[in-house]
Amino acid sequence: MSLSLRELNRATLARQSLLSRGTMSPIELIEHLVGLQAQAPLAPYFALWTRLKSFQPDELAQLLLDRKALRMVLMRGTIHLVSADDALTFRPLTKVITERDLVRNATHAPALAGLDFDELAATGRRLVEERPLSISELRPLLQPIWPDRDPASLAYGVRNMLPFVQVPPRAIWGRSGQPRGTTLEHWLGRDPHPAPSIDDMVLRYLGAYGPASVMDAQQWSGLTRLTEVFQRLRPSVLPFTGPDGAELFDLPDAPRPAADVPAPVRLLAPFDNVLLSHAARERIIDLDMQKLVFTINGIIKSTVLVNGFVVGIVETVKKKDEARAVVTLFHQVSKRASEQIEREALKLLSFDAPGTRQTVELLRSTP
Template sequence: MTTSAQGRATATRSPAGRPADVSARPAARVLSTRELNRAVLERQLLLRRADLPVLTAVERLLGLNAQAPNVPYLALWSRLERFTIGDLTAAVEDRSLVRSPLMRATQHIVTVPDFRLVRPALGPLLRRVQRNAFGSRTAGVDLDALVAEAAELLAGGTVITRPDLGRLLARRRPGADAGALGWSVQYLMPVVHPAPSGTWNVRGATPYACAAWTGVRPDPTEGDLRLLVRRYLAAFGPASVADARAWSGLSGLPEVFDRMRPELRTYADESGRELFDLPDAPLPDPGTPAPVRFLPEFDAPLLAYADRTRMMTDEIRRRVCVGDAVAATVLVDGTVAATWTRTRTGGAVTLTVEPLRPLPPSTHDTIEAEATRLLAFTDPGAGERRVHLSSDR
């Protein structure tokens, strides 16, 4: 197979492994990295703050990472015009939004309809995560019986923390690892983590509640998988099959994309990789200005692709994504330019920006102004708020 960009764009294979017949396809339009950047910024509400209700925004974004309690709040603050902490907390408390292990087996907040869509599709991934992480620690445990007992314990709206559930399940399994049992449940059956867990500044043991009330099904339909692809492209496209798998952790996507090919539009990136998109999805002018934005840890545009160069260079990625951690970042002209941290000492709070590449002097005031607004959101009662912009590296 040729290694040229043109060859990579055309030498595709069918799901069965046979070379696909691409001779009749017209040459795909090549999208520049900057065009892809502006596309994701538009779809992720990062070109301008949107005047949207919280539920509408979370649905459009196809969920928010919620690995830490404040992360989804910071994500929405960067995207919405009149967002308050109470807006998101109220939606979690009234169960319009639910928090659960979803994409890549990490915690996300999604709408209830999206939970019904996404959770069945991710069932095989989550079971695989349980085997990889806890298989040796649950060897000899009847996992079907474990799930059945957990469902009984959580019946009727009962809420039990993960450590307590593990201890209860270990009672009938002498010598079993209670911690592994508790963790396994969230991968083997649909559960949600109800409020106040995951709300602003609330930490502690993770509570479990049975998710049956959401109407979630055990397995996805073909229609569910096709809709999930369309929703992913609406939120993150244009994107490759590998990108969609990196975002979700799902296997079997090449076959789904191939069946959907007649209803999708195809492009190529500058390296020749095939990209898919919805026919009517927006592609902003690459010259569209992109404002400075502060993103929290694990923000979706940094994780939604196998090839992340539309958001940051490979060199910067290696400094932002270290092990399982993904730093809080600052976007300048649409791409990652710095990381940021927030520390509190007594009544004073300091936001420190650490550049990852030279920052034009003209952006310094804008960065400091946005940081000041962010501190007013996170720490309205602080006696003193400071912004420190470290020297360019």
């Protein structure tokens, strides 16, 4: 069965709660989405705001404070916000990514060559379980033990070897704090899952991002050799052919709306996972626009969706009692779409900067 680009777009939006705002609790949606990209500490708040009907920042802040959700390096070797249960499941599956990086990283691998990584991890664990530490705070503590090694690389090695959780007040709405961390086990008082299933992880990915190819799943997870996983799953998933001829897979009961189902204007968070979790991103963003959204220094800008596809970027500017949303469109949109963008941007400002004088500015730019 073939899927058009529009059908693929609508299927992805439906399970991302981007066709209509959902009524799940924040923790339920976080688990359904298999985590939220969280390199920018506050980005998950905006990802939840655009997907839930009545989300308030304190709801996520409390989950972090109660240790029901947390931030740590997982899929793709990047920081994700996940539920505590998912952290215990995904960390054993994804630790190969950060461990592999220690022998490939151009900056740190040469300084760590020949080091006993198990000894480094054990020392780092002792230090960060005594009290949460930042990477910069680890450096002077590690240097006396390995005086002939670069302390920045040693601290990087600890961060990669350990299940390093960034703890509050980091990422708490309305507060600030350095990215200090401790181990997952110490933070939760529980050990990671002893035998997590990569098959289950892939099925959950399909539920949140499918229909998807093997390459898509590998892009999302950062893991390799997933072809054999999909081969095992073939009896329980449906095969499709994508608009580019690629073989796609999906859960039998997952939503796949018709191509003509309306897609409302949505403002995506910075680093939004829906832009990062496929090898072929054309289902939501044109290739020509990616260079305007994905910057050379690794920033993924907040984007505007019209009719399901990226048409521009949005930035909020706050000064004392004023807040402004600057929307830069990459091509002409209809008057109706412009009005919807302005309304959605005002809602964003009310969420981000309540009580301020709020304005929206629409600009034009050509990819």
